[in-house]
Amino acid sequence: MPHANLKPDGYLPRIVDEQVAHYLRVFGAVEVAGAKWCGKTWTALAHGSSVSYVENDLGIAKEDPSLMLLGERPHVVDEWQLAPSIWDAVRHGVDAQRGLRGGWILTGSSTPVSRGGGEDAPKHSGAGRIGRVRMLPMSLAESGESACTVSLACLFEGEFTSSKVPSDTLELVRLACRGGWPEGIDLDAEDAQLLARDYLRLLFSESVPRHGKDGRAARKLVASLARNLGQSPTYKTILADMYGEEDEPGALMSEVTLASYLDLLNRLYLTEEVEGWVPPRRSRKRLSVKPKRYFADPSLAVATLGMSPQSLLDDWQTFGLVFENLCMRDLMVYARALPLAGDVPVRYYRDDAGLEADAIVELADGRWAAFEFKVGESKVGEGVASLKRLRKKVSENPKARTSPPEFLAVIAGVSEYARKVEDGVYVIPLRALCA
Structure with a gap:
């Protein structure tokens, strides 16, 4: 060659x-x-x-x-x-x-x-x-803002070394607002947000109409997805967001049409659908779990919501959702690079008892790991406990026929130390993680 x-x-x-x-x-x-x-x-x-x-x-x-x-x-x-x-x-x-x-x-x-x-x-x-x-847009490892002291591939091989990385709340918010656009990594967050807003403007005015859809309807849909970031809302919820209760019934988009718009956003690579994970691997239930939806880059969510670094600092709950999108973007980049990455390497877990894991990384040979995303240290213990309950429920259930996870990890935002909590359980600052 x-x-x-x-x-x-x-x-x-x-x-x-x-x-x-x-x-x-x-x-x-x-x-x-x-x-x-x-x-x-x-x-x-x-x-x-x-x-x-x-x-x-x-x-x-x-x-x-x-x-x-x-x-x-x-x-x-x-x-x-x-x-x-x-x-x-x-x-x-x-x-x-x-x-x-x-x-x-x-x-x-x-x-x-x-x-x-x-x-x-x-x-x-x-x-x-x-x-x-x-x-996807650049991960923090690619843009030089992860210390890359913890490798996802190495974790699957049982290799881990504790480390200390920078921890700055304002910087974390800035990185989420700036996004991973190669042309924007040298810009401050406010200037980089212009790129995200222009991206959306072109999407609604050119890309969506080119595919035979209404840009205004797509804008309403994207606004609903931003309000429900990282969730799996029903079509009814999305349509209520888009049209409210005062519109004439005939003005509402049908669920079939809504599905076609959601499909278009996926085909334009604006959104990322994360499918549900249901053990065992051949379970029929796996196919019936509704997908969670994220944006290709967290900056797009920030732009859609009309927010800024300061407004996110003032609304920590909303930033938690944006941070989850940031984590999902990076984890998808790293998981797809794994030598045994499956066709759908990242999923999420939620069962009918309310037990959840923000992400499951599953390899083609059946090995898997579970992750929780937490903005700060105050919620890390809660994340660890939830992951351990998941491991117990899934692995110790003889009917599940599922092997134990290779490891469990809480990915934290405002956190300095990548550390082992106990065998197979880790706390990893997002700015320490890489492929």
Whole structure:
């Protein structure tokens, strides 16, 4: 494979770099997908040898998508979804050359309306030909604001070393407001919030209408998701948020339409749905647990709520929800980088008795770990006790047929010390954690 020669000046290494390089050795092509402005193009260029920008040649791309594939390999095709037929052209290109590896890198900030569902939509999933790498905005480890003294991968191997990291309440709030946008990591929180607000403006005015939806309705929906951040509200609750009780019944969106809007927000990578985890692994109940919803970056939640670092300091309960989104973003980045990461590496747990865990990281070989997110030290003991109840209930129940967790961890915000509470139970400041 040719040596990459397009790496942009000032490129900050990303955790997905290793996965992209690995997939280029395995698949004929690789798709790097995620929210706009999260750094997909620069990451693709860091691994590519030539590039086509679909947006600059959209007419040509739609007329003859194969022209977007020309160039030294690995060839980057940026924003391929603007001309969805490119997907099938890449798939045919991979099939045409036996043993081809690392021919193309596709970047996309949305998925087409339906694979095979439209005249120019992809007719094939690309399975076995096109590997998929999911990107999120930068984690604290990637932006240099985690000391990286505690590795998620090492925890699964039983390795842990106590450490001390910076603990500053105002800085933690600032990091959540600033977000992980590569173009914003050098900005202060207030200036970086302009990026988040502009992101949402473009989403509602351009991206949503391009997919045949109403931007105003999407804005109301996103506001409801922000108010219910990290929760699993019913459709009825969301619709009540959007339209209130005074609207005419006929003005309300149907639940079927609401589902299509929620699906669009996922396909635009604005939101992250976290599915429920129900042991044992083959339980039918697992499929019936409603997903919890977060934003791709906590700064988007802050922007939607119209808040600032100071207003979050004055409303600690709301910041707790934003902090949970920050934790989920970083944990997803780190979990997806695990060598045995499953298709859905991060879930959450909630049972009918009210016992909860904010996150469950599950590997493809069945090993798992449970996490609670707590902003400050005052709630750490409560988190530890809840996780231990979960371990007892799940692992000591012979009917559950579930192995014990590899470890339990409370991820804390305003906390200085990464420490072991007892065997297999840890308290880890978010600013100590990494992949």
